Amino acid sequence: MLNISKNISGDKxxxxxxxxxxxxxxxxxxxxxxxxxxxxxxxxxxxxxxxYISSAGLRILLSTQKIMTKQGAMKVxxxxxxxxxxxxxxxxxxxxxxx
Amino acid sequence: MEIEMEAVPQNLPxxxxxxxxxxxxxxCPPKTQMQIAVAAEEIFVNIANYAYAPGTGRVTARMDIxxxxxxxxxxxxxxxxxxxxxxxxxxDLSLPVEQREVGGLGIYMTKKFMDSVSxxxxxxxxxxxxxxxxx
Numbered sequence: 094m095l096n097i098s099k100n101i102s103g104d105k106x107x108x109x110x111x112x113x114x115x116x117x118x119x120x121x122x123x124x125x126x127x128x129x130x131x132x133x134x135x136x137x138x139x140x141x142x143x144x145y146i147s148s149a150g151l152r153i154l155l156s157t158q159k160i161m162t163k164q165g166a167m168k169v170x171x172x173x174x175x176x177x178x179x180x181x182x183x184x185x186x187x188x189x190x191x192x
Numbered sequence: 193m194e195i196e197m198e199a200v201p202q203n204l205p206x207x208x209x210x211x212x213x214x215x216x217x218x219x220c221p222p223k224t225q226m227q228i229a230v231a232a233e234e235i236f237v238n239i240a241n242y243a244y245a246p247g248t249g250r251v252t253a254r255m256d257i258x259x260x261x262x263x264x265x266x267x268x269x270x271x272x273x274x275x276x277x278x279x280x281x282x283x284d285l286s287l288p289v290e291q292r293e294v295g296g297l298g299i300y301m302t303k304k305f306m307d308s309v310s311x312x313x314x315x316x317x318x319x320x321x322x323x324x325x326x327x
Binding site: 109115116117140143146147148149151152155158159162174175178179182183184187 | 201202204205222223226227229230233234237285286287288290292293294297298300301304305
């Protein structure tokens with residue numbers, strides 16, 4: 094189960110993720126990002142309420158980071174300890190901008 | 193204890209709920225729970241996507257939590273094509289973002305998060321076992 098709340102104004106988009114980003118929910122996030130990112134140069138992913146991420150979720154974060162590197166910048170915020178450990182083990186802590 | 197199900201991604205929530213319920217009963221810390229769930233998801237989804245492709249088949253998961261300190265063991269058994277997930281090379285985590293790929297990250301996390309992992313092909317079945325101390 095993944096809840097996505099979006100706030101898009103002008104060229105800035107904020108996505109708040111709540112729940113689980115796994116094999117079954119990742120396609121939902123991918124579709125919503127794809128639909129929203131045209132013309133966006135600043136993307137913020139707020140993960141405060143994200144309590145689970147698997148490699149399927151990492152795949153979306155990586156592909157989105159690649160898109161945003163080309164058209165602006167992406168920030169990942171409010172990462173909890175368990176998700177942060179996933180980022181550290183997988184080297185994502187080095188390629189994402191985490192605040 | 194044991195659960196048997198159709199190896200399809202749609203059954204992932206059922207599998208993880210089965211595992212997480214027992215981890216909670218064993219007072220497993222939340223961070224460890226998530227690591228075990230991630231490892232289980234990676235192995236299960238791999239079986240669901242590839243073991244019986246293009247058809248489908250069954251998968252059995254066996255779980256045991258025992259000992260002091262408590263140690264978890266989960267074994268996945270399928271009768272699909274022989275495949276050793278541990279044969280996959282570790283991803284290169286030093287590459288810049290443009291060249292970074294996600295392939296192999298799932299099994300890499302499984303190896304990192306578990307204390308031990310093993311694969312055997314026995315009597316026409318893939319048998320993958322992962323173990324971890326819960327505290």
